[in-house]
Amino acid sequence: MQIRKKSMIAVMTIITLFISNVSVQAEEDLSQQEKYQERLQLYKKMEAVTHVPWYWLAGADAYERGIRNARKDRDAAEGLISIYFSPKEWAGPLNPNLTSDNPSVISIFGGVGLDGNGDGKASIHNDEDVLFTFANYLGRFGHDDENVKIGLWEYYHRDQAVNIINGHARIFKKYGRIDLESEHAFPVPLQYNYSYNNTWGDRRGWGGRRIHEGTDIFADYRTPVRATSYGIVELKGWNKYGGWRVGIRDLSNTYHYYAHLSSFEEDLDVGNIVAPGEVIGYVGSSGYGKPGTEGKFPPHLHYGLYRDNGYSEWSYDPYPSLKSWERKEKAKS
Incomplete structure (x- = not known):
């Protein structure tokens, strides 16, 4: 009888593991x-x-x-x-079993975990x-x-x-939908004349020693500049380094920085929702001085990306993203 009981437990364990693996595989296959x-x-x-x-x-x-x-x-x-x-948050900071999924036990120890699907567990x-x-x-x-x-x-x-x-x-x-994060556009229309290389990390001297936190896309004056992602306009105005610039926050928390513009698109304002390909401004050579300073360098768009980690932000190289978006847009045309 004892052997049969152990056999049944072993069988149930195998079935449970099988179902779990199937569930994980199904998740991966979506x-x-x-x-x-x-x-x-x-x-x-x-x-x-x-x-x-x-x-x-x-x-x-x-x-x-x-x-x-x-x-x-x-x-x-x-x-x-x-x-x-965190496990401590979920199960309770003084809970001796931080893997507990018993709602009553979790509650006793001050954990936040709740049963959301009615199966009697708070996992x-x-x-x-x-x-x-x-x-x-x-x-x-x-x-x-x-x-x-x-x-x-x-x-x-x-x-x-x-x-x-x-x-x-x-x-x-x-x-009314959430499948927006993967949609992007190259920041200037492909039919315009433009060129760019990987200039992230290069030295910059104006205003003190610093590195170049972006990629320069050289184009003619008044070439349209487009939003690369769905996002919210977080910043618009003048900066002595970037001149007329726009900052947009996308759905992955990434901050997109567009600098040295000649002007902004009409009606663009802080708080606006923008979509990939929407014109937000025009290429210029503004910056490196007081508001209105122009012409200290050839016209180009400075494009930068900044990642937010919940505490602070830092720049990272936008060149791979630009090449990817450019390649995908060319494939569609």
Whole structure:
């Protein structure tokens, strides 16, 4: 009898492992478009349960996906949802078993983890549980946009996090879909004359010793400059180094910097939502002096990329991205 019992346990273990592996394989086999669809379904399901608008959940999830990609101390998300809880946060700081998925035990030890799919478990590895836990927290502050922002600030304690998530949410709400992150455009129309090389990291001397944090795309005066991604205009105006410049934050939290413009596109303003290929300004030679300074160098677009990791931002080489976007756009034409 004891042997039979052990055999049954062994069989059940094998079945459980098999089902788990099939689930993981199924997750891996999903196309990118299917992943977007399933994420959107999860956001809308949690909106129905918690009344927190789906686009806020999508915005926070996109923000955290960008954070995971920018930091080495966080692994890639196991499932579709990237919102992060540490084991101590989830199970409770004094919980002797940080892998516990028992909602009652988690609650006793002050953990935040909740059961979001009704299976009696609060698993940090389950997308519905994680998203429900996050949405439930935001819902405590209210369900309208202003109260959700308050909840986000209480959660992240960082103004920039709230601003970025707000931008993401606005974009998702406007377009009604989330499969926007992979769409890009080259910053100048391909039919115009332009040239560029990898100049990231080169020395610059004006205004003190510094490195070149971008790629220079040389083109004629008044060549249109286009948004490369969906994003929010975060900055517009004059800088003594960059002249007339625009800063746009995209859905991966990346900041796109366009400098040395001759002018801005009419009606472009801070807070605007832009789409890939939308004209935001025109090539010039502004900068290296007080407002209005022009002509200290040949006309070109300085294009820079800055990654946000949840604490700070740093520049990285935009040249590979530019080559990729240019190649893909040429293939479509």
